[in-house]
Every structure is written in C-alpha cells, then in structure tokens.
Amino acid sequence: AQGPIRIGASLSLTGTYAKLGRNQHEGYKLCEKDLNATGGLLGRKVEFVVYDDQSTPATAVRLYEKLITEDMVDGVMGPYSSPVTEASANVTEKYKKVMVAPLAATTSIFKRPPDKKRYYVFMVISPAEAYLEGLIDMAAKRGLKTVAVVNEDTLFSKAAAAGAVDIAKKKGMQVVFQEAYPKGNTDFAALLTKVKSLNPDIVAAATYFDDAVALTRQMRELDVSPKAYGVTVGGDLPEFYDTLKANAEYVYGATQWEHVLPYPGNHEFFGAYKKEFGHEPSYHSAAGYAGCLIYAEAVKRAGTLDADRVREQLLKLEMRTVFGDYKVDQDGFQVAHRMVTFQWQEGKKVVVWPDEMAPAKPRFPTPPWNQR
Amino acid sequence: MSKQLLTAYELVGGYGKIDILHGVSLSVGVGEIVSVIGPNGAGKSTAFKTIVGFLRPRSGRVVFNGEEITGIRPDVVIQRGLAYVPQGRPVFPQMTVLENLEMGAYTVGEPARVAKALERAYELFPILFERRRQKAGTMSGGEQQMLAIGRALMTAPRLILLDEPSLGLAPKFVTLIFDKLMEMKRAGYTLMLVEQNAARALAIADRAYALELGRNRFEGPGTALLADPEVKRLYLGG
Amino acid sequence: MNVFVTPAMLAQVVVSGILSGALYAMVALGLALIFGVMRIINVAHGPLLMLGAYTTYFLYSALGLNPYLTVPVSMLALFAVGVLLERTLVFRVVDAPELSSLLLTFGISIALVNLAQLLFTSDLRSVEYLTGSWVVGPVALSKPRLVAFVFAGALTGLAFLFLRRTKLGKAIRATSQSREVAMVCGIDVQRIHLITFGLAAALAAAGGALIAMIVAIQPEMGQTWTFKSFLVIVLGGAGNYPGALLGGILLGLIEQVASLFLTTQLSEVVAYVLLVVVLLVRPTGLLGGRET
Amino acid sequence: MLTVNGIRDDLMATTVLEIERLTKRFGGVTAVDGVSLRLEAGRIYGLIGPNGSGKTTLFNCITGVERRDEGRVVFGGGRIDGLKPWEIAQKGIGRTFQLIRVFPELSALENLLVVTRDNLAAARERALELLRFVKLEELRDEYAGNLSYGQQKLLEFVRVLMREPTLILLDEPAAGVNRTLLNDLLDAVRHLRNQGRTVLLVEHDMKVVMGLCETVFVLDHGEKIAEGAPGVIQTDERVIEAYFGR
Amino acid sequence: MIRRGAALAALAAVVAGLAAYPGYASGYGVRATLQIFMWIVLAGSWNLISGLTGYVSFGHVAFFGAGAYTGAILVAKVGWPWLPAALAGGVAAVLLALVIGYPCLRLKGPYFAIALLGLNEVLRALVSYFEGLTGGGNGLSLPTLDATIPIYYAMGASAASVTLLTYVIITSRFGLRLMTIREDEVAAEAMGIDTARHKLYAFLLSAAGPGIVGALTARDQGYIEPISVFPLATTITMIVMVLLGGKGTVWGPVLGAVVLFVAQEVVWARYPYVHPLLFGAIIVAVVLLMPRGVLGLLQSRYRLPRTI
Numbered sequence A: 001a002q003g004p005i006r007i008g009a010s011l012s013l014t015g016t017y018a019k020l021g022r023n024q025h026e027g028y029k030l031c032e033k034d035l036n037a038t039g040g041l042l043g044r045k046v047e048f049v050v051y052d053d054q055s056t057p058a059t060a061v062r063l064y065e066k067l068i069t070e071d072m073v074d075g076v077m078g079p080y081s082s083p084v085t086e087a088s089a090n091v092t093e094k095y096k097k098v099m100v101a102p103l104a105a106t107t108s109i110f111k112r113p114p115d116k117k118r119y120y121v122f123m124v125i126s127p128a129e130a131y132l133e134g135l136i137d138m139a140a141k142r143g144l145k146t147v148a149v150v151n152e153d154t155l156f157s158k159a160a161a162a163g164a165v166d167i168a169k170k171k172g173m174q175v176v177f178q179e180a181y182p183k184g185n186t187d188f189a190a191l192l193t194k195v196k197s198l199n200p201d202i203v204a205a206a207t208y209f210d211d212a213v214a215l216t217r218q219m220r221e222l223d224v225s226p227k228a229y230g231v232t233v234g235g236d237l238p239e240f241y242d243t244l245k246a247n248a249e250y251v252y253g254a255t256q257w258e259h260v261l262p263y264p265g266n267h268e269f270f271g272a273y274k275k276e277f278g279h280e281p282s283y284h285s286a287a288g289y290a291g292c293l294i295y296a297e298a299v300k301r302a303g304t305l306d307a308d309r310v311r312e313q314l315l316k317l318e319m320r321t322v323f324g325d326y327k328v329d330q331d332g333f334q335v336a337h338r339m340v341t342f343q344w345q346e347g348k349k350v351v352v353w354p355d356e357m358a359p360a361k362p363r364f365p366t367p368p369w370n371q372r
Numbered sequence B: 001m002s003k004q005l006l007t008a009y010e011l012v013g014g015y016g017k018i019d020i021l022h023g024v025s026l027s028v029g030v031g032e033i034v035s036v037i038g039p040n041g042a043g044k045s046t047a048f049k050t051i052v053g054f055l056r057p058r059s060g061r062v063v064f065n066g067e068e069i070t071g072i073r074p075d076v077v078i079q080r081g082l083a084y085v086p087q088g089r090p091v092f093p094q095m096t097v098l099e100n101l102e103m104g105a106y107t108v109g110e111p112a113r114v115a116k117a118l119e120r121a122y123e124l125f126p127i128l129f130e131r132r133r134q135k136a137g138t139m140s141g142g143e144q145q146m147l148a149i150g151r152a153l154m155t156a157p158r159l160i161l162l163d164e165p166s167l168g169l170a171p172k173f174v175t176l177i178f179d180k181l182m183e184m185k186r187a188g189y190t191l192m193l194v195e196q197n198a199a200r201a202l203a204i205a206d207r208a209y210a211l212e213l214g215r216n217r218f219e220g221p222g223t224a225l226l227a228d229p230e231v232k233r234l235y236l237g238g
Numbered sequence C: 001m002n003v004f005v006t007p008a009m010l011a012q013v014v015v016s017g018i019l020s021g022a023l024y025a026m027v028a029l030g031l032a033l034i035f036g037v038m039r040i041i042n043v044a045h046g047p048l049l050m051l052g053a054y055t056t057y058f059l060y061s062a063l064g065l066n067p068y069l070t071v072p073v074s075m076l077a078l079f080a081v082g083v084l085l086e087r088t089l090v091f092r093v094v095d096a097p098e099l100s101s102l103l104l105t106f107g108i109s110i111a112l113v114n115l116a117q118l119l120f121t122s123d124l125r126s127v128e129y130l131t132g133s134w135v136v137g138p139v140a141l142s143k144p145r146l147v148a149f150v151f152a153g154a155l156t157g158l159a160f161l162f163l164r165r166t167k168l169g170k171a172i173r174a175t176s177q178s179r180e181v182a183m184v185c186g187i188d189v190q191r192i193h194l195i196t197f198g199l200a201a202a203l204a205a206a207g208g209a210l211i212a213m214i215v216a217i218q219p220e221m222g223q224t225w226t227f228k229s230f231l232v233i234v235l236g237g238a239g240n241y242p243g244a245l246l247g248g249i250l251l252g253l254i255e256q257v258a259s260l261f262l263t264t265q266l267s268e269v270v271a272y273v274l275l276v277v278v279l280l281v282r283p284t285g286l287l288g289g290r291e292t
Numbered sequence D: 001m002l003t004v005n006g007i008r009d010d011l012m013a014t015t016v017l018e019i020e021r022l023t024k025r026f027g028g029v030t031a032v033d034g035v036s037l038r039l040e041a042g043r044i045y046g047l048i049g050p051n052g053s054g055k056t057t058l059f060n061c062i063t064g065v066e067r068r069d070e071g072r073v074v075f076g077g078g079r080i081d082g083l084k085p086w087e088i089a090q091k092g093i094g095r096t097f098q099l100i101r102v103f104p105e106l107s108a109l110e111n112l113l114v115v116t117r118d119n120l121a122a123a124r125e126r127a128l129e130l131l132r133f134v135k136l137e138e139l140r141d142e143y144a145g146n147l148s149y150g151q152q153k154l155l156e157f158v159r160v161l162m163r164e165p166t167l168i169l170l171d172e173p174a175a176g177v178n179r180t181l182l183n184d185l186l187d188a189v190r191h192l193r194n195q196g197r198t199v200l201l202v203e204h205d206m207k208v209v210m211g212l213c214e215t216v217f218v219l220d221h222g223e224k225i226a227e228g229a230p231g232v233i234q235t236d237e238r239v240i241e242a243y244f245g246r
Numbered sequence E: 001m002i003r004r005g006a007a008l009a010a011l012a013a014v015v016a017g018l019a020a021y022p023g024y025a026s027g028y029g030v031r032a033t034l035q036i037f038m039w040i041v042l043a044g045s046w047n048l049i050s051g052l053t054g055y056v057s058f059g060h061v062a063f064f065g066a067g068a069y070t071g072a073i074l075v076a077k078v079g080w081p082w083l084p085a086a087l088a089g090g091v092a093a094v095l096l097a098l099v100i101g102y103p104c105l106r107l108k109g110p111y112f113a114i115a116l117l118g119l120n121e122v123l124r125a126l127v128s129y130f131e132g133l134t135g136g137g138n139g140l141s142l143p144t145l146d147a148t149i150p151i152y153y154a155m156g157a158s159a160a161s162v163t164l165l166t167y168v169i170i171t172s173r174f175g176l177r178l179m180t181i182r183e184d185e186v187a188a189e190a191m192g193i194d195t196a197r198h199k200l201y202a203f204l205l206s207a208a209g210p211g212i213v214g215a216l217t218a219r220d221q222g223y224i225e226p227i228s229v230f231p232l233a234t235t236i237t238m239i240v241m242v243l244l245g246g247k248g249t250v251w252g253p254v255l256g257a258v259v260l261f262v263a264q265e266v267v268w269a270r271y272p273y274v275h276p277l278l279f280g281a282i283i284v285a286v287v288l289l290m291p292r293g294v295l296g297l298l299q300s301r302y303r304l305p306r307t308i
Ligand SMILES: Nc1ncnc2c1ncn2[C@@H]1O[C@H](COP(=O)(O)OP(=O)(O)OP(=O)(O)O)[C@@H](O)[C@H]1O
Pocket: B138, B139, B140, B141, B142, B143, B168, B170, D026, D027, D029, D030, D031, D049, D050, D051, D052, D053, D054, D055, D056, D057, D058, D098
C-alpha cells in the first residue's frame, strides 16, 4: 500500500499568536485523528507535518517552501493569522498548491487586482469586515446614531474597523471618532478621554486580546458609558469574563463560532476536543478542524490530490461543518459563513445576533457602569 | 629578626595562562618597612595582587599573621587586617571624598572609631577635609593618591601594602608621605611598598627586595642595597 | 474628526500620566540599580516583573490573599529568584564587556518568557480587586492606579533612603564605581552584587504585582516594561537614581499628553523624539548620568 | 607686552604657543586662573606646581579635551581655542595623559601604527624602532592593556613621538618609570628639542625638571606664581612654600 | 604563503559551489541559503559599526526596514524592477543613517544604543501612520513574481561584498582607527583622529547592506508589514551571530550567521514548542563559554591575526 498522505502546515506555535496558533494546531490534530478513524483519505492514512513559524511571515515563507520542496508533502493547510497567510500564499501559489486557509480573515488576501490574482488559496471564516456588523446592525435597529470606532493598528483589526465604519455609514449613522492605537498598547486614558468628550452612543472596538481587557477596564475607570459597546477578538474568550467579572456584563462580542450553535456535529466536536486536549476549543480550533475537513472533502470528491482538480471541487463545494457553512466565490472568498454576535449576560455568552440563530434578546441599552 | 607578619614563599603565577612570577618570595616582620623595587614589568604589582588575593598563584603560599591566606578573596584578606593601596587611581570617582573615607572604614563597626580615623586622615592630608564634599573623580591625580592612602588608614590595619604611593605627587607631598610612612612605622604600623622612587624607598626601608623578570634579584637591608653599586646602576639610574 | 480639548480633559490626562509615571519610575529604578552597580543592562527586567505579576496572581487566586498584601510576598519571592539568577549565571559576566551581559540577560529573558508559557500557558490572567475610580472634580482617579502610585512612590522613596543613608546602600554605590577598590575596602563584592540583583528583581516584582491589578497578565507582558524602563533611565541619566524618578514621571506625562493632542500611535514617536532631543542637549540624560 | 596684532616678525618665527589669560572653572573650583605663557621653538619647558594646581587642566584646555572658559590659545600663528581635539592634534600638538590612555585591545605595535598617516611599511619600521627604544619590542604583539603600568606609560610616550608633532605636552612622563629607562627617556626628550621641537613637561621629579628644562612655570591654585630658570625657581620663596615644602 | 594559497583555493571552491547551487537545489534549499546570505549581510554590517567602533547599534534593523519599504514602494507603486529598487533601498538606508548618525553618534554607550532602539520604534510607528504610501498596518503586497533564484544571486553578492568590505577595512589603517574609537575615544582624538567622521563613515557603510537586503527580502517575500520588518528580535539575532562568530573579525559574522541559522533550523524542525527556550539557552551558553566568539577565542589563544 501507499504511505500516508502528508499535509504540511506552518503554525504560530510561539511568538505573538502562540495561543491562537496552538488552538488551530489542535484543530488540525483532531481532524487528523478523526479522518484516520474513518479510514483515512483516498484509502491512505493522513499525517500532519507541522512547523513553528514564530508568528513571523518571513519564517513561514521559508517553511512552506521547505514543506513543499523538501518534505514533498502531498498537500498544505493554512497558517495562523492574515499577515502570515498573505506572505505564505505567494509560495503556495508559486508551486500551485491548494491551500485552505482557515484562519485568514482579510479580504485583500483573496480579492486582488487581476495582475496579482491568486488561484489556489481558499477562505473559511468570515472576513474581518463582518466582525462588528452585528453590533452596528442591532444598535441601528434600536435607533442609536453616533459611533466611535477604535482599533489596533494591525491588518486584521484595521479591516474590522473599516468594516464597522462602512456599515455604520450605510445605515445612516454618524462616525464621530476613529483612532488606531499601536499593537501592545494597554493604556487608553488619553484616547478614552477623547471618546468621552464626544459621548457616542456606540463604542465599537476592533481588538486583539489584552487590549480588549484593558480598554474595558479603563472605560469603567473613566466612566465612558455608551449605550452599546462591543469588541472583536478577545471578547469571546472565557478569560475575558474571568478577568473582568461584572465589568464584562453587557459587553458585546463577535465570534466566528460558538459551541452552542446548532451546526451538525458541533456538540460532539466540542466533547471530543475537550476530552482530547483537556480544555475547551476556541473558534480557531473549530475553524482549523473544519478547514481540514473541507480540504479532505474536496480531495475525496476529486478522487485525487491533484491541485487543479481539488481546486475545482473547492470552488464548487457547499458544505455545512461544525464551524458553519462553507461556500466560496470564484476568488476563493468566503460567502456563506455567518458571524454571530453575543453579549455577556450573567457570565454567559448569549448569542443575540443574527436573529435566526439567536436564542435570546440583547439586554439593551447598556446601563451606566455603577448599575451593572 | 622580628616575628614575621607576612610571608610569601616562591610565588608562581600571573594572568590567565601566562606566568609573570617565577618564584617570588617576600616577607615582612612586625614593625618593619619593606621596600620592593625593580624595573617596569618586573612583576611587583603582580606580586602584591597575588598576596592580596586578586590573583591566584599557580604555586607558592602566602601566610599572614600565622594564617594561610593563599587564594583567599581580597575582601576577606582585608578584613583580617591587611590594607592595600593599588597602583593608579584607586578611588570611587562618583562618591564624595568623605564617602570614600567612610567606605575605607567599611569593616569597622563603631561610629566612634570611624570618627577618630577620619580625624587622623584629615590631619595627615588637610586637603581631604577641605574637599570632603567634592566628588573624588574630579580631584587632581595627586589628590586622589592622598585620598587612597587616607582611606587605607581608616581601618587601623596591621599591615599596609602600598603600590607606588608617591606616584604623581608633588615633592612636598613625596617628602610628606615618606615622612608619614616613617611616622606610621614609629606608631607601630607595618608597611610594605613598591616604589619607582627607589632611592627614597630604600632610604627608609629596614629591608628591601629588588625584583626582575618575576624573580628575586637582590635582597637585604635598605641602606645596604642603596650602597650596592650594582643596584645603583640597575635601578637608581646610575 | 477633530476633538476639542478642554482643560478638564487635559487635567484628566495629566493626572493619568503622573499615575503611570510613578509606576514607570519604580520599575525603572531596579534597572537603574543593576546598571549602576554592575554595569549590566538587564533585559530580563521585564520578565522578572512578569514573574512578580504571576506570583501575585497565584497567591490571590489560590490562597485568596488580598492582592496588596501579596506585594511584599512577590518582592521576597523575586528577590530569591534574582539572587538565584545572579549566583548561577549573571555573576560570570559582571567583568565582561557591556554587550555580553546584555545578551546574557536577553537569553535569560527569552528563557523566562517561554518557561512561563510552558508552565502557565499563554492564557490571560488577571487580578480583579479594586475597580472603578474616585472622581475628583473633572478628573477620574483610577483606584488601582492611584493605589499603585502610592505604593510606587513609597517604595521608590525607601529605595532612595536605603542607598543614601545605610551602610549597605553606600557599599552598593561604592561597588558600582570600582569593584577593585571596593574589595580593597573589605566589601564583599559578590554579596553586594547578589543583593543588588535581588533588590532590582524585587522592585520589578513590586511593579508586576501592582500592574497585575491594572492590566492582564500573560507571559509576554514584560517586554514593554523593559523597554519603557530603558527609556526612563536614559531620559533621567543612566545610573542616576533620582533621574529614574524624573524620567518615569516625564515619560508618563509625555505619552498621555501626546496621545491626547495627537494619537496614541504617535505618542511613542513623540516620546522617542523627545528622548533624542534631550540626549542631544544633555548627552548623559536630564540629571546627568555617568559616562561610560 | 605683545598686542594681538602687533607680534613682531622675529617673534613670529620663534613663538610656538601663546596662551593668554586662560581660565577654566569647574563649579566652584577655578582650576586654571588667568594663566598666560609663551613657548618658543626648540626649547624644553617645565610646568610644576602642587597637586591640584591646574597643570593637567591647562593641558586639557590647550589640546581641546576641555573647553576653556576665558582666554585664548594661539598656536602656529592661529587661534586654536575652540577647535576640536583632533584638529588641534593635526595642527601639530601631541600629548600624553597623566592617567594612562593607551588603546587597550590594540597591540603595542598597532597603538603606534594607528596614529600616523605615513605609508604602512615606513610607519612599521619607525614604530619598531621606537618600541625597541623603550624595551618593548618583544611585547609588540601584546595587547597594550596587558602591559604593566610603567610599560603603558612608555608606550604612550613613544606614541606621541610617532606623530612627530611640533609641540609636545608630556604629563608626568617619568612617574612610575624605572630610573634606568628614565635616563634614556630624558635623552629622547633632549633629542626632540635638538630636532627643533618644543616640549612642555609636567613633572614632579625635580631631577628631571632640573636636568631638562630651560624655563619653568609654576602654578598654584590655578595661577602662575613664578616663571624662570630652574635654579632661580628653586629659591623662590613662594614656590618653596607652595611646592617644595620646607 | 602556502597556507594562504590553500585558504584562497578553499574560498574559491565554496564560492563556486554556492554559485552552482541553485542548479540542483530544492526551492527550500535556495530560499534557506538566500536567507543565510541575508543574515551574513546583516551580521556583517552590524559588525562594521558595533564590532569595530564599539558603538552598539540596537536599532540596526531600522535600516533593513527602511530598505524594505523603499524597495517595496518603488516596486508596488512606481513599478520599478526589483534590482534597481534594491539598490534604492540601500541608498535610502544610507541617507537615513546620515540623517540620524550625525546627531546620534555624539551619544555614548547605552545612550547611543537606546537612541537607535528608539529610531527603530519611531520608524515603525511612522510607517504605520502614513498609510497612503505604506499601507500602514495592512502592509504592502507586491505582485507575485518568481525571482527567487536571481534574488539568491543578489543576496549572495551582497554577502560577499560586505565580507570583502570588512576585510579591506580591518586590514587598513581606517579599521585600526575605528578600533581606537572603541578603545578610548578621547585618546584617539588627542592623537589627531577625527573620530566623528570615522564613526559616521562606518555607520553609513553599515547601513547600506541592510538596506539592500531589506529591499531584496521584501521582493522575495512579496508581502511586508511594519511589525515584520522592524522587529527588535532581528537586531538581537544579528548581535548574537556576530558574538558567536567573534566580533571585530572578518569571518566571525559569516560563521555566526551560518551556525546560528542552521542550528535554529534544525532545532525548529525537532522541537516546535520549546525552541525559543533553546534559543535562549544558546545565547546564554555563547556568552558564558565563548564571550569573544569562536574566532575571538582562537585569535586570543593562538595569537591569530585580526584578518581571520
Ligand atoms: N572635571 C572636574 N570637575 C571638578 N573639578 C575638577 C575637574 N577636573 C579637575 N578639577 C579640579 O581642578 C583642580 C586642578 O586639577 P588638575 O588635574 O589640573 O591638577 P594638576 O595640577 O594636574 O594636579 P596633579 O599634579 O595632582 O596631577 C583640582 O583641584 C581638581 O580637583
């Protein structure tokens, strides 16, 4: 018989994105295990070859080159984060390798001018621009008018902020303030003082992690009290609530995935993952897992590992995974997957948007800090 | 001969793998002044550094006051009653003159004794009192030398090793320092010094050594060496 | 998107700047100490601060200790860590050129951060104790930051007194100027180095403990602090202990005021440009450090 | 007395360095206090004075290592106060330092090679000759920092010679140098004079000063208190009081 | 003389081997070697200013970043071919060095180090801020172009040039003069050495290489963003490489770059989760066991000439 099918990936196992990259890695590992338990792929076992890119694009580029030309892997899966994907995609394009990139949320990686077009990279999660859509949409429906947008100055957060501004304008709202802050910033006193002086109805923050916590804390300290306040990444982590406790109440967050969402197999995935790794999966885990299954499905349908045939299948494929819906347009850009918006309510993330998936209503408006 | 206070037997050693000393022996009896002379690079400073413990000898022994101190750390040696004034500019440049002197008395507990010692240092070198608030690093070369000697006296040591105490001093102070050394001897201190001012160093020495190329070359009473034509030719400049 | 700056806003920002500035000063003082005494730029200062923060976190979450009571405990614990590091590694580079020690501590810093990642994971932790603020007129005083300010001020003051007045403190300063002469004075230099390193680690730990109540704790939290501490001691004058205080407050103020009038992003630029200007006018920092 | 523009031609030819009312203060201390001196070509001058009287500071002001507060320094027909140290050095003033400043991690030979502009082969030749002269040729490849105190002192001395300056400032060249070598050193200084160079020498060893110098300046508390032939100076009351002691 | 001949022959063989390498290497082999060249340039350039004059440049990656952005902007916005863009990257870095070197080189010791560290941060913040030109935090994406092999040669040529330059400098009196600045700047000035100008020249020379390879890297990678071209870690890696090999020597940076890169690559492959820990340990070990680097150690033990 033939040897196993080897799938290569470079992941951010250390460095800035270590935590998220490791979750993605576990998603891949669980997928590998599940595939092999059900007979592998094309009758062969599946084996992941994973390297650490230390969260830097330059290293990832080299490692993909190594995976493809040296280790001669049969297929590749995407790395963590948009910048790293952006750089690595140049390599996979060069070697005409299909790359399902489960954790790249930046539109510009996929939507490119004709002379820079990419053919082999596929998106799984919703674009960054969609992160704050739920928050703005809900607020608009409830008659709020003014928005302040703040964001970390990185590829992903900027896109999320730009999306928020666009949507707000479309809905006839007024963006009264927008400012970026550098990565790693944890002191927002001056920025919030400015926000406070404008007294916006909504504060929409495109955050990564620590900044989400620091921002929330300082909003309380400086008594910045909008009627709706939401963050992007970081707000969905259990630590967000553990850290902020009561101060996290009423905060909106956006997520690509929640384990309570009624996707097929989601519940089982959640249980299996917890059992395997001893902690709950994050959406990175689920996206990694689902991305791997999507690639496997396309290979199955193509009946071969040949890149162009697999590509055709990926373009055609419509699939509902534990992570939600998959369907891409001709650029490999995700069009089916939906973001959800939740709100922290009594220590629980309660999905409140979009309406068709929401088991509960948002608690609106957000009361002043001392009444939470 | 009087009781030996310090004896160094057959010291061999140097820096890293290179030996500078090839068997140097020095000794000082209680109450003596011993001078060490020799050309530049003879190993005089190296011998002192080895005795005090900055360098570890490859072989040989150092006995101070009946105890073996070979290879013991300098600060420990100094606590046992040996004082050492290194060659060059041995002061704390960013500390005031007063603080420098206080640090000299680091191993002395009682404030009363420190105050006493301070007084003695000021008496010996009045400029130190005048400049007690000046940063030591901004004092002139000679002033710094006085400070270093003054500081060494703060502990009332049993034996003082001085590496070129007259280096860079004005004649008035050279005379003063040699006078003070004699005075200290009379007061019961034991002294060993390295000097390039060989004539004066031999004149006050009970005994003296001349080193050359890391070995003992001459040895004897100070006045005898001073009179020796060979010594004169080699070390006193004719 | 112009924001009209009112005096009240300016007051708020100035107060915030001073509050964080004192914290900068305290953390930087540890760095200044090590630099002054051992001529070592301790890049592991931030990671030591991170360990201090974790100590506080674990004492608080596991034993339920009042986080402010953990400050001395963290300090003691990190004093021990500092002593251990000095005894095993750092003492070997004390005589070496500046660059060696810099790299050594950089290596230690990488190792500490990754050890923390392995042991504590990269999960965010935090100590939620005092929250909210006291409002004085137009100015909101963050409770945890104000308390941290008081602690930092007191600890910095104590450290100064220690260095100026006590015999041990003076011996530390003496050793910083000439090791050889210190030995000649009978000072046990190795012990002084140990104590210095321990003390600096303890000051970093105090910073970590206080910061734990302000921002989230994670293994990489220290780097920014190493960085800021550098800025602070260079601004004030390296090796100049009062300079660290001035530098800290100044940095806090510059950051906040620049963020108010420009953007948070440019505040860093402003801080550095100002630093370079200061250095050009006074090449050894505001209060004049030591030439190397 | 000379006026600024009224320097006579014959003086122009012989005056090498002229210092007018030079003053340097450090905080409260006036280290050099209105000192004026004139040095003529081809002579050896002494500069003596008690410790802390401002000799080294005067050197530092002449060579630009310290900025003078007041006064002017004229060398080779032009003002040099305010110039950078290297510019002054390139105009032809060389110096040694009282507290040795060799380049510790360059070899003894490299210490000499680095300071000239001659072609390397010629410079090497000359450098070796100079090292031989101070009995350091065997240590030529040793790092200068590993030499003994006196050896470093000698190295610094020959480093100045390497540059062949017209005016040489020596700050205690004899301190710490063995007496035997000292005689050679003194010969070297005389030889420099015979080549038409000018030497200004700070020294506490009176034998050296008396044996070498034609004119001696005496500083005390930053002020020039006497000037004259060594024999005369030695009997000057103020100098004895301030410097020699009784 | 025979030994010298043999060394030259060996060197020629290595160069020839490297020149022929892309003919039979895998894509990874080419890219990894290309990145080794890049590190040789970076380490060698750092050695020029810091190894020789003792002015520790803690922001040397700033020149790399400046070159990367200059090159990328010229390629993406003006449509230049990559080779002139790379040279322009070098020119931009040298200009930057001129502007900041003039004031900053007056600072000494840690002050200089921190000022340059600051420069790097400022540059990164400015690049993020001027989005119109640089794409800000979005980064700059270049058209796909497979030029890895030509870039390999360009990188190789840069590495060779920097090494040759180092050799020329170290064997000249200019090099010795730079070292006197490291040893004792006051004495150097008193000996008539115009230290300010010497430092500035060394600084300019040390900026050119990083500028060029910055632009080449941008082209090769096809995408750059502020955080990935201005990381402090890159400066640190340069320093570790030079220290490992031996600072102030000709071949030290080359040796350090090759050894460290290969070691990291091997370690990465094996221990993805703990390699930073190992990197930390390597640094500690280098500093403790070989403070003067491999060549420095050989040099002082066997009295080898400086030109190794
Ligand atoms: N940087 C400085 N700051 C403050 N005072 C200084 C400084 N440099 C020198 N002084 C003071 O200026 C005076 C003159 O010092 P200088 O070194 O010129 O003396 P000197 O004549 O060379 O003495 P010596 O013979 O001991 O070398 C001294 O009192 C000294 O303390």
